[in-house]
Amino acid sequence: MTPEQLSSLVRSVVAAAVERGTLAVAVPDDVVVERPRNPEHGDYATTVALKLAKQAGRPPREVAELLAADLREQPGVERVDVAGPGFLNVTFTSGALGQIAVDAVTAGEAYGRTDAFAGLKVNLEFVSANPTGPVTLGSTRWAAVGDALGRLLTATGAQVSREYYFNDAGSQIDRFARSLMAAAAGRPVPEDGYAGDYVADIGAQVVAAEPGVLDLPEDQQQERFRVRGVELMFAEIKTSLADFGVVFDTYFSEATLHASGALEKAIGTLRERGHVYEADGATWLRTTTFGDDKDRPLVKSDGDHTYFAADCAYYQDKRSRGFDRVVIMLGADHAGYVGRYKALVAALGDDPDQNLEILLGQLVNLVKDGETVRMSKRKGNFVLLADLVEAVGADAARYALARASVDQQIDLDLDLWSRAASDNPVFYVQYAHARIASLLRGAADLGIATGLDAGDPAAVDATQLAHPREVDLLRAVAEFPRVVTAAAELRAPHRVARYLEELAGTYHRFYDVCRVLPRGDEEVTPTTVARLWLCAATAQVLRNGLAVLGVHAPERM
Template structure:
């Protein structure tokens, strides 16, 4: 019986008590079922009686006794105790508890997937680095967390589109083109231009693709460097992200908003709502009406549209594509942007609390030999995604970046994350999976197979270590759904580390395979199922984080 199934059982018990007229309350739609910290308090605990006491006008323990009596009649429940002010501590029958391991194995890759977010159509925008340079370590954190979040939301039933918005229009692209031109011609980097070895590389590639380019008029050169440079730079960005295991469903070009008339459409929509006015020769959006600290310019006095106008058009485009909510992941340095974006959503006639969600993340520092790594080998003033992957590998990098809550700054120790030892969290989790894979190969060599699910003597799994491991396996679906609802992939990583530790303790105290001339027993088979269930969860959990589950290490 999984926690989700137990919730249904508790609701059924409450409904039974209500149906007999012993309680005058509405049967709750949601029931909280938690795993007690102390195993002596049973397999699960619920506060449902305490929640029902006030509407029932009865003491919590009295309500608890009524629900407990009904629960004791339910199949799969061994014992129900009333504790403290009215908690219900539930102990499952050994067979019901052990059956969870079988359910995990038979569900396979589907174990942990739920429908808690079913019906939600979400647009998840992350990374969105400008095509004026390689992917830096800051954007790499969003690549790891954003991709994991997309996997979590999908596993919880939502329809998710992963989107990358690249700013291929405006002044920064002009500066990039001028920087490429200067590098190709052997001139110094222009003021406010882009420097670094990558600029030299791309400038040379553009010249190679366009023979005689430097002999053309200046404006023609800049047009070519702009078009070819962005194309080459973005190809490199896509390649770096693909090597990191991150791919997007949509790559959205800012330039298309200018070319399609989408900006005029968005400004017109805002004007119709009565939120646009003209002053000082510019066109403004009255965002202060919606809580922003000042109004924002949409069109400058020279007729040039602003980045904010493009943001308005981009948001409208997403909503017209049918997304229920727009999720945007930004660095902490963009915190001042939240107010104006909420204001534009409200000005469009939407509810920012319903149709918009902005996640802000803190910075990442790389640490080597106790010192912060500040410079890239490519001589730009940044550290690159490729540098991190080269130092610790893609799996360790993804796991390390997704392991911490996004509102925490990370000091990522390259020495730790490249170490092949149990103090490296990703190695610890991956090793648990590889250890189980080795055990299952050993079982196959002995001619031992899992057999049919209905034939497993799950009641044989009776020790404390076995019960601990089964309960840990059973928690996985709830961990996934909670992590998705809270937008917190780090919860999955921390859970996997706890699961790996629980498995290692089980393995050290419960012998699985027979030795010498010993015969395999029903307990042997049951423990093999439990090991296979643990491997299933480790594999599915690592997959949520975009990390491999190796068979050998």
């Protein structure tokens, strides 16, 4: 019995008491159950009686005793104790606990999936780095976290579309084009341009693809370097992200907003809603009406649209595609951007608290030989996604970047994440999976009939799993669905990583005490088979959890 199943059971007991008239309360939508700190207090505890007491007009312990009496009659419940002011401490039978392992094995890849966000259509935008250089370390963090978040939301029932918005129009792209032109012609790049070997490489590729481009008039030459350079740079970005295991459903070009008239349409909608005005030769959106610190220009006095106008059009485009919620992942330097974006959402008639989420992430510092590596895309002395993968591998890179809360700055130590040792978190988790895989191969070599290959629950006696270390591991396996749901709700993939490390540690402690395979002439017993199912369940959870993070679960290490 998992925590979710117990929660549903307690809720049904409350509903039954209400139906027969012994308890006058509104049946709660959800009942919170938690693992007590002291295992002697049962497998799980709930404060539902304390929360219902005031509504029922009865002392909490009286409500708790009423519910406890009904819970004691439920299948799989061994004991229910009322503690303190009205806590309910529930202890399962060994069979009910052991069933957790059976459920995890038989559910396979589906174990841990929930319907918490069923029916929600989410547009998840992340990375979205301008195509003026390769993917840097900061953007790589968003690639790892964003992809993991997409997997989490999908695992909890949401329909998720991953989107990359790239700026292929504007002053940064003009500077990039001029930098390519200068490098291709053998001149120093402009002072406000982009430097680095990649600029010379792409400049040379443009010349190779378009012979004679350097002989064109400057304005035509810049246009060709802009178009072809962005195309080449973005192709490299997509390839490096794909090699990292991150592929987007949609790559959205800002230029298409300008070409399609989407900006004018968005401004027209805002004007119709009464939030646009003219002043100082420019067109403004009255964002202060919706809590922004100042109004924002949509069209400058020279007639050019602002980036903010493109933001309005882009948001409106996403909503027109049927997305219920727009989630945008940005760097910490965009903190001042949140207020104006919420204001534009409200000005378009949406609820910023329901239709929009903006997640801000902190920087990543790469530590090499004990010193932090400084980065600057302009100066060309930056660390790339490819550099990180080459140094520690894609699995370690993804795990390291997703392991910390996004609002926490990371010091990523190459020495730690590249070594095959237990202090390397990803190695520790992957080793646990490989260790179980080796154990299961050993059982197969010994010809032990476990029923695992067929997923046959009739082959295992789950009541055999009663040792304290077995119980600890069963409880840890049972937590996985709840961890996935909480991580999705809180937009916190790092919770999955930390859970996997705890699970791996719990497994290693179990393995150290509970012998699984028989030695010498020892006979295979029902306990042997039950422990193999428990090991298989643990391996399944490790695989499912690593899959959420986009990390492999190796069979051998």
